[in-house]
Amino acid sequence: MNLSKPYLYGVLIGLLLAASGSHAANQRSIWNNATGDYEFTTAGNWGGERGGLPGNQPDSGDTTNAIIQSSGPVNLTSNFTAANPFDVLIIRKGLTLNVAADMDLNGSPLLLGQTDPGNLLNQTAGTVSVTNLNIGDLAQTGEEGTYNLSGGTLNATGGITINDNSLFSLQGDSASVSASSLTLSANETGADPTLDFQLGSTGVNAIALTGAFQINSPDAVLSIDGSAFTGGPGTYELVTYGSRTGTFPDPSNISLTGSFNGLQTAISYDADSLNLVLTVPEPSTVLGLLGLGAAAVMRRRRRNLADAATES
Numbered sequence: 057m058n059l060s061k062p063y064l065y066g067v068l069i070g071l072l073l074a075a076s077g078s079h080a081a082n083q084r085s086i087w088n089n090a091t092g093d094y095e096f097t098t099a100g101n102w103g104g105e106r107g108g109l110p111g112n113q114p115d116s117g118d119t120t121n122a123i124i125q126s127s128g129p130v131n132l133t134s135n136f137t138a139a140n141p142f143d144v145l146i147i148r149k150g151l152t153l154n155v156a157a158d159m160d161l162n163g164s165p166l167l168l169g170q171t172d173p174g175n176l177l178n179q180t181a182g183t184v185s186v187t188n189l190n191i192g193d194l195a196q197t198g199e200e201g202t203y204n205l206s207g208g209t210l211n212a213t214g215g216i217t218i219n220d221n222s223l224f225s226l227q228g229d230s231a232s233v234s235a236s237s238l239t240l241s242a243n244e245t246g247a248d249p250t251l252d253f254q255l256g257s258t259g260v261n262a263i264a265l266t267g268a269f270q271i272n273s274p275d276a277v278l279s280i281d282g283s284a285f286t287g288g289p290g291t292y293e294l295v296t297y298g299s300r301t302g303t304f305p306d307p308s309n310i311s312l313t314g315s316f317n318g319l320q321t322a323i324s325y326d327a328d329s330l331n332l333v334l335t336v337p338e339p340s341t342v343l344g345l346l347g348l349g350a351a352a353v354m355r356r357r358r359r360n361l362a363d364a365a366t367e368s
Contacts, residue, residue, distance in 0.1 A: 089127035111138030138162035150174035169201025187214035192222030220247035229256030242273035271302035283314030
C-alpha cells in the first residue's frame, strides 16, 4: 500500500498528540508514606504525577485521583480540607484509613474498595464530608470495603452506596450520618451488601436521608447487635428517608444478636423510617420461661435425691 508523506505525517502527529494527552491525563496524588509518619496530612507522604496533598492544585481537566494503595495504615489525626475539588479519593489493595479528625474533600467523592477485598475506613471522631461515598466497587467482583463509624459525623451530600459483600457499620450512640440517599446494590448472586447497627446503651442515631432509601439487592442484609443496649421498650428509628424502594427481602437476611436488655425485637417500615421495635415480653412468654426454669430445678432436685439414696 502506497502511503503519502502527508498521511504519514498526520499519523505521526496524531500518535504524538495521543501520547502527550495520555501523559497529561494522569495527574494523581499517590500515597507513599515517604516520611514514615503514616499521617494523611503530611504533604511529603504523597507522590505520583502531581504529588502533594489531594486537591492541592486546581483541576485542569486531567485525571486527578488521590490513591491510597500501599504503605499503610494511613492515619488522619489533624483536620484536612482539600484546597480544590478533585476526581476521587480511592482506598484500594486492602489498605486502611483511620480517621480521628475532620476530613473535607471539598466536593469530591470517596471510593472505599478497589482492586482487592479488605479495604477499611475506621472513623472514630471528626466530620467526614464527601459528595458520593461508594463502599465496594460494583463494577468489579471481589473489590470490597468496610466503613466503621463509631464517633463523629459522616456527611455524604451525593449519597452512600453499599455494594457487593461490602459493609457500612454505625456503632454506638454518639456517631451520626446525613446523606441524600442510601443504596444497597449487588451485581452477583449471593453478594451481601450489609447495613450494620451496633447499638450503644441508648440505641443509635438514625441515618438521616433527605431522599431515597433503596434496597436493590435480593441479598441485602440488615444486622443489629443489641449487646450493649440498656434502654427500655419503644420504637427506635434506624434510617429516616424521603422515600423507600424495597425491603430486606427475607427474615434470614435480618440478623438480630445480643440481649437487647431482655426485650423482644421486631423490624418495621413506616412511610419515612426503618425502625427497630422493642417490646416487653408477653406475660405468657415470661411465665413459660419461668415454668421451664422451675421444671429444670425440679429435675435437678429429683436427680440429687436419687443420687443421695443410691449412695446411702
